[in-house]
Amino acid sequence: MKAKSLLPLVAVAAMVGCALFILGLCYIPLIERMTDDLFRTYILPTEGSESFQAWKNWSRFRPIYRYFYFFHVLNPKEIVNTGKNPSVKELGPYVYRVDLERRDVSFAENGSTLSYRLYRKYSFERRLSVGNESDVITVVNLPILNLATRLRFSGRKVRNCMKKMLKKYEGVGEGGLFSNVTVSDVIWGYQNSLMDELGRRCDASLYNDVTYGLMYQKGQPRRMTYEGEFEASTDLRSLWEVKKWKGKSSLDVWKPHSACNELKGTDGYSWAPRVAQGSKSLLLFDEERCRSIRIVSGGKKIRQKTEQIGGFRTVVYSLTADSFAKSKENQCYCQPLPIPPGKTNYTNCLDKGVINVTTCKDNVPIVLSQPHFLGAANAYRKINGLKTDKAKHATTFHVEPLTGELIEGSRKIQLNAYVFHLSSFPETKTQRNPGLPFPIVWTKEDYTMTDGEKTSLRRNLIGRKLFYDVMPYLLISFGSCLVILPLGGFVCFVCRRRRQSNRSYEGEKRPLLW
Numbered sequence: 325m326k327a328k329s330l331l332p333l334v335a336v337a338a339m340v341g342c343a344l345f346i347l348g349l350c351y352i353p354l355i356e357r358m359t360d361d362l363f364r365t366y367i368l369p370t371e372g373s374e375s376f377q378a379w380k381n382w383s384r385f386r387p388i389y390r391y392f393y394f395f396h397v398l399n400p401k402e403i404v405n406t407g408k409n410p411s412v413k414e415l416g417p418y419v420y421r422v423d424l425e426r427r428d429v430s431f432a433e434n435g436s437t438l439s440y441r442l443y444r445k446y447s448f449e450r451r452l453s454v455g456n457e458s459d460v461i462t463v464v465n466l467p468i469l470n471l472a473t474r475l476r477f478s479g480r481k482v483r484n485c486m487k488k489m490l491k492k493y494e495g496v497g498e499g500g501l502f503s504n505v506t507v508s509d510v511i512w513g514y515q516n517s518l519m520d521e522l523g524r525r526c527d528a529s530l531y532n533d534v535t536y537g538l539m540y541q542k543g544q545p546r547r548m549t550y551e552g553e554f555e556a557s558t559d560l561r562s563l564w565e566v567k568k569w570k571g572k573s574s575l576d577v578w579k580p581h582s583a584c585n586e587l588k589g590t591d592g593y594s595w596a597p598r599v600a601q602g603s604k605s606l607l608l609f610d611e612e613r614c615r616s617i618r619i620v621s622g623g624k625k626i627r628q629k630t631e632q633i634g635g636f637r638t639v640v641y642s643l644t645a646d647s648f649a650k651s652k653e654n655q656c657y658c659q660p661l662p663i664p665p666g667k668t669n670y671t672n673c674l675d676k677g678v679i680n681v682t683t684c685k686d687n688v689p690i691v692l693s694q695p696h697f698l699g700a701a702n703a704y705r706k707i708n709g710l711k712t713d714k715a716k717h718a719t720t721f722h723v724e725p726l727t728g729e730l731i732e733g734s735r736k737i738q739l740n741a742y743v744f745h746l747s748s749f750p751e752t753k754t755q756r757n758p759g760l761p762f763p764i765v766w767t768k769e770d771y772t773m774t775d776g777e778k779t780s781l782r783r784n785l786i787g788r789k790l791f792y793d794v795m796p797y798l799l800i801s802f803g804s805c806l807v808i809l810p811l812g813g814f815v816c817f818v819c820r821r822r823r824q825s826n827r828s829y830e831g832e833k834r835p836l837l838w
Contacts, residue, residue, distance in 0.1 A: 344803030351796035358792050363560055363597045366784050367727065369438060371431070378777070380440075382593055383424040385777040386730070389770050390446065391417035392511065393695070395709070395763040397462045400502040407754030411708040412763065415461060418507050419452035420547075422769070424593075431558070437567055438558055442551040442591070442611075446539075457508035463764050464741040465503040467516045467536040470688045472749035473742075483747065485526035489518075490750055501743070501751040510765070512546050513537025538739060538765065551611045554591065563596035563728070565589060566609045577614045577684050582656035588616035592721075592735065593771075595728035600639045604628060606723070612737060613692060614684035615657070617647050619721055633722045633731050634778050636786075643719035645699035650676045659683065675701035678740070678761050689742040694718070695766035696738070704761055717766075727785050731773050738766035 369376045378385050393416035402408035426440040448457055468490070475486050505514060513535045535542075544550055555568035566587050567573060578584035589607030590596075600606065604627065605620045619641035622628045629640045648654075650673050658673035659680045674680055677700020678693045695717035697704045705712070722732040744759025746752045773781070 341803040344799045348796040348799030348803060355792050359789055360560060362788055367597060369558060380426045380429060383422060386771045386773045388422035388424055390420045390422050391768045392765055393417055394461050394765045397502055400462055404501055404751045409708060413709055416454060419449040420446040421449050422446055436558060437555050439553060439555040441553050444549045446547040459507050460504050462502050462504050463510060464762050465500055466741050467519055469741055472746045473689045476746060482526050486522060489522055511537055511539050513540030561596060564594050566591060579656035584656035593730055597728050599728050600723045600725040606641055614681055620644050636724050636731050638722035638731050639725050641721045641723060648677045648679055675703060677701055677704060691740045691742050691761040693738045693740060695736050726789060729781060734768055734770050736768040739764050
């Protein structure tokens, strides 16, 4: 074969190679735009889309379970009579499956936000629980403690009336500091007949409802909670960030005109795409805490903590002790306990590790912390039976960094009653002031993405994004090969033919005989 006959083939290969090389170079600046289009197709909520339906019924694709661990009081009489140090025993878990529903979804006219009502429906899971909802436990009598706390600022006549009434019901019962109630009643509410009698005999304005439970909400069906109306961003760069809650763009719970009342972050179930790439912290608004909190990944020496979960590389974020720290940043969360009507004092902070949410919980003396007072001051951990375990009690979120999707999460919180000496409540006579956050229950809310949703996420988003990232370099590499290899082969072929021609010419010059 002559070199001239190969030249057109080499030229065509080189032209195609150059075209692919240039195409690859032009493709690189388009990767981000194509990725944004991918996110708009598969993540942004649009009416009728598959992603929109998955977002509305979030728990269908990430089953949610809520675990309740109660602090059963072992020595209630000794605490009341002698002020002995409390002893508790953790009982649990009592597990509920949670159906998270976003109802009444509507988009703003300009499409920049959407609003929805968030509901949680609970179904008891006996197979995952240590017992039945009918199990009886001994816990702080929060309805009576709440009433006595509010009476502290009432007139002497009302206080004396209640003191006489409670004296008749001393001991573990409806009128004692501690009461024996079922698991179901503690969570979902029960009627305290003494509350009704106190209202009729002493002051009817002191209570609104004789039914009381940790998750009870007046007007809602049993085992269902309404978390309020949310308005969230639909912009790709700030997707799901809460703009309004209960119709307001800021809270009115904490110090007026302070940063503590600002709404920041998402609802904690999803974040905007790419927001977790290289970011050491994320923000979420937690309606149970009535505040925005910061979750952090890594530490001083580690930029980000990552783990492989379900075939995904995830960034691990945790709730740190800084959220409950006694610091200048958190000072606007400080409130006295109890809070006098119409009065506030934002310099009277509780010690580190706890936060007073009385104003958020209809003025019930509630203090929140991490389970078993993880990261709290030593004074709060003197109760016998508490044992902190960071691996078990820390709040964690495993976030896929490209899409901002939550692969796994475990949100934990402990609810404590603030117990202190009240003159109108005889059974608190041995309690010291300042009081003590007395643990009632700690809960964890676990969620894990289903295998089907993981496959869909991997195929529709992560796989395609990987294809977008690799394609330009494949084009550049293949184009370079089409230019270099044929051209190099042609040069080698020409050089080889020339060497062969030279050998033939030298052979013709030799003599036939020596």
